[in-house]
Amino acid sequence: MPHFSWPIDGSIVGLYLLITMIAGLLVRKYVSRVEDFLVAGREMNVYLGIASLAATEFGVITCMYTAQAGYTNGFAGAFPGLCQAVAMFVIGASGFCVKPLRDSGAMTLPELFEQRYGKFVRWLSGVVIVLGGLLNMGVFLKIGGDFLCLVCGFDIKYLVWIMGALLAMVAIYTILGGMLSVLVTDFLQFVVMSVGLVVVTVMVLANVGWEKLVLTVEHHHGAGGFNPLGNPSLGWAFVIMQLLGNTAANLTWQTTISRLLAAKDARTGRKIYTRTSFFFVCRWIIPGLWGIAALAILGWQPLQQLTGQERAGIPAAVQAKIEASKVGAPLAALTADENAALEPQIRNRLNDASLHAMPKFLSLFVPVGLMGLLIAAMLAADMSTDSSYMLGWGSVIYNDILAPFRRTAWSHSRGLLWNRCIVALIGVYLFIFGLLYTIEGNVWSYLLLTGSIYLSSMSVLLIGCCYWRRANNWGALGAIFLGAAVPVAHLAMEKIPGTARLAADIGKDWAGITAFAAAALGMVLGSLLKPRTA
Amino acid sequence: MTHGHGFWFYLTWGCVVWYAITTIYVAIRGSIDIKAMLRRLKERDSDDSGPGSASA
Numbered sequence: 001m002p003h004f005s006w007p008i009d010g011s012i013v014g015l016y017l018l019i020t021m022i023a024g025l026l027v028r029k030y031v032s033r034v035e036d037f038l039v040a041g042r043e044m045n046v047y048l049g050i051a052s053l054a055a056t057e058f059g060v061i062t063c064m065y066t067a068q069a070g071y072t073n074g075f076a077g078a079f080p081g082l083c084q085a086v087a088m089f090v091i092g093a094s095g096f097c098v099k100p101l102r103d104s105g106a107m108t109l110p111e112l113f114e115q116r117y118g119k120f121v122r123w124l125s126g127v128v129i130v131l132g133g134l135l136n137m138g139v140f141l142k143i144g145g146d147f148l149c150l151v152c153g154f155d156i157k158y159l160v161w162i163m164g165a166l167l168a169m170v171a172i173y174t175i176l177g178g179m180l181s182v183l184v185t186d187f188l189q190f191v192v193m194s195v196g197l198v199v200v201t202v203m204v205l206a207n208v209g210w211e212k213l214v215l216t217v218e219h220h221h222g223a224g225g226f227n228p229l230g231n232p233s234l235g236w237a238f239v240i241m242q243l244l245g246n247t248a249a250n251l252t253w254q255t256t257i258s259r260l261l262a263a264k265d266a267r268t269g270r271k272i273y274t275r276t277s278f279f280f281v282c283r284w285i286i287p288g289l290w291g292i293a294a295l296a297i298l299g300w301q302p303l304q305q306l307t308g309q310e311r312a313g314i315p316a317a318v319q320a321k322i323e324a325s326k327v328g329a330p331l332a333a334l335t336a337d338e339n340a341a342l343e344p345q346i347r348n349r350l351n352d353a354s355l356h357a358m359p360k361f362l363s364l365f366v367p368v369g370l371m372g373l374l375i376a377a378m379l380a381a382d383m384s385t386d387s388s389y390m391l392g393w394g395s396v397i398y399n400d401i402l403a404p405f406r407r408t409a410w411s412h413s414r415g416l417l418w419n420r421c422i423v424a425l426i427g428v429y430l431f432i433f434g435l436l437y438t439i440e441g442n443v444w445s446y447l448l449l450t451g452s453i454y455l456s457s458m459s460v461l462l463i464g465c466c467y468w469r470r471a472n473n474w475g476a477l478g479a480i481f482l483g484a485a486v487p488v489a490h491l492a493m494e495k496i497p498g499t500a501r502l503a504a505d506i507g508k509d510w511a512g513i514t515a516f517a518a519a520a521l522g523m524v525l526g527s528l529l530k531p532r533t534a
Numbered sequence: 535m536t537h538g539h540g541f542w543f544y545l546t547w548g549c550v551v552w553y554a555i556t557t558i559y560v561a562i563r564g565s566i567d568i569k570a571m572l573r574r575l576k577e578r579d580s581d582d583s584g585p586g587s588a589s590a
Contacts, residue, residue: 030575032582041578043571047563050556075542183571187564194557201550210546214537226539279556282549289546 002153002363003371012372013379017169020188020383024173024181034415037178038107038395039262044183046263049272051190052183052388053259054279058193059385060144060378063287065443067358070291072328074217074225076234077291080444081284084246085277092273095266097251100466102266109252109458110400116465117476119404124477125458126400128484132453133254133393134426135491138433140389141167143355143443144382145434150359151375163434166382171427174387175420179262182387189380196377200366201286207365208293216296220327233329237509244516245448248459253451254392287358294361295327302330302353310346318342328354336501348438355443386430394422445508449487452512456519457483464523471523474530478522486515 004010031037044052069077091098106112110129114122145163149156173181217225224231228239250256250273263269302322303311311319318341321333330350331339339347366374398419410418457479464471464479490511493503503511535543 027572030572030579032579036575040571041575043574045567045570047560048567048571051560051564054560075539180575184568187568190564191557191561194553198550198554198557205546205550210535210543211537214539214542226542278549278552281545282553285546285549286553 002151003366003368004152004363004375005368005371008368009372009375012369013375016192016376016379020185020380021169021173023188024177024185027180027184028173028177030180031176031178031416033412034398034419035107036180037416037419038391038399039258040179040183042262042264044259044262044264044268046268046271046275048183048187049259049263049268050276050279052186052384053256053272053276054283055186055190055193055381055384056255056259056388057280057385058283058381059140060147060382061140061385061443061447062283063290063378063381064143064147064355064358065447066284066287067291067294068328068355069284069444070288071295071357072291072354073228073231073234074221074292075288076221076225076228076231078281078284078288079228079234079239080242080246081281081288083242084250084280084283087243087247088250088273088280089277091247091250092270092275092277095270097462097466098257098260098269098273099266101257101462102260102263102269107261108254108396108399109257109462110396113461113465113476116471117461117473121461121473121476121480122400123404124480125454125461126396126403128454128457128480129254129396130393130401131484132451132455132487133389133396134429134433135450135453136447137386137389137393138430138437139443139446140382140386140434141430142434142437144378144386146352146356147359147378148375150356151363151371151378153363160435163431166379167386167427167431170383170386170390171424174390175423178416178419178423179258179391182384182391183262185387186384189384192373192380193377193384196373196380197282197286199370200362200374200377201289203366203370204289204293208296212296213289213292217292220295220300233326237507237513241448241509241512245452245455245512248455248516249451251462252455252458254396255388258388258392258395290362291358293365294357297365298357298361300325300327300353302350305349305353305356306346310349314342314346322350390423390426390430394419394426397422449490449508449512452515453484453487456487456512456515457522460516460519460523464527468527470527472527472530475523475525475527478526479519480522482522483515483519486511486518 035041090096101112104112104115110122110125113125141163144166145159148154148162149159154162173185221231228234229236259272260269263272302325303319318334318338322330325333330353331347362374402418460479460483461476464475490503490506490508493499
């Protein structure tokens, strides 16, 4: 039985929600201009920036996929966090790209691109950023709802209601207060989330124990559980993709750079980067440890995801193969015919076994009282991420995609109204997409692949814009088209039955690496091919 | 103590300790930042409405 108690844990969660909503709504009176709504009037200082960046980049979705990485790959699964931390520290310390970006005074990346590549590239960059970003965040709400249902022991039929309630609360204060409300609630959410994360992690280390965690990883993953290069499901392609993807994310991910752009000046923005960098190690290690603890306590039992009736419909030989499968890959040992004989719903449930292990473990491990703190922490994580992401992509839609339609300057009130409507529409999209879309395979790889629709081209455009004189609009268009074509084609191949196997053989990591290579090639060739004008 | 995996052992405990200390520090300094940010925005808004109120 899950340990959630309505009177005790429910009160803690209710109190947290009440305080957050009040804080988010109180600051809306300071929003009088579009600049306040999108970048908080550029008045953010270092520590608020650290809290906001950390809270934004840690949602329930983060907790779920990093725990899944720990469960399926042991400590080696936390390698992306090391890459991200190193990349962020180096970028912050050197000012690589981020200094010219902040100094430019732009509110979004495409706004900077217009200065070098022209209006059309600005508009197209906005479209690509929004496409990649919305595909990426489309799965946040459902996975957040999954987590809450599993930890609290709610019936999954309430998932839609939980998703709707979460979204409504976040949408209200984001629509009314914009970035100001987001920053203030992010701060509260950072504190609540961090306390919950640290307390539960200390409990895991004290009660499960380091020795058991290490022995579990050794037993299930061998040396590959500690070294990504020794892990057959990770390897060099994974390492290269993590280095590329995380560096590009630090340079161009809208919600990350919006903290840079909301900072008082470039120096403050760079400090936020260097001082938040180690948080990205914690962001992977802490939930990863929870995932390993879930494997140590619950083991790998994918068939438990199914009801007795569903299990009875699967031949005994297939059940034996699933039960003996490698952690996180329940269908890998099945033949194509055996795989096809399983209903899609059952395949999805089996694939979700590694994703759902951590919340199931926590539902049994965390005692009453602390469960309330954990749920509040995870709600805090989820709300801060959702609000920032809604605002982040909304700002690009308003500032860049709608820019050609604003022939004359809009009044502040009209601009604010449009921004609020855009955020509300993103909320509706999130709700619908979350209900309809099903992820194939590992969540983190999905996020990195959908992100690379724009990470690859936008990072190439940014570097070209800041440091290569020959970079021009032909190169920018080449980079955008080639950088987006590869991941979009891969995602489409995954969904088409005839090409799904080929897509799986290529893998998301190689598809992502190819996207970066294609974007760079497009930029170089396009820029060199354009005739120089006198 | 580390069971042959010192890197991950020290990194894990390093994360827990660093995160606990950072949370307390950022909680204090961040609240100061929020107050300062809201004060500056309020001053800016009152500056903006200054000429209008003077002529009224």
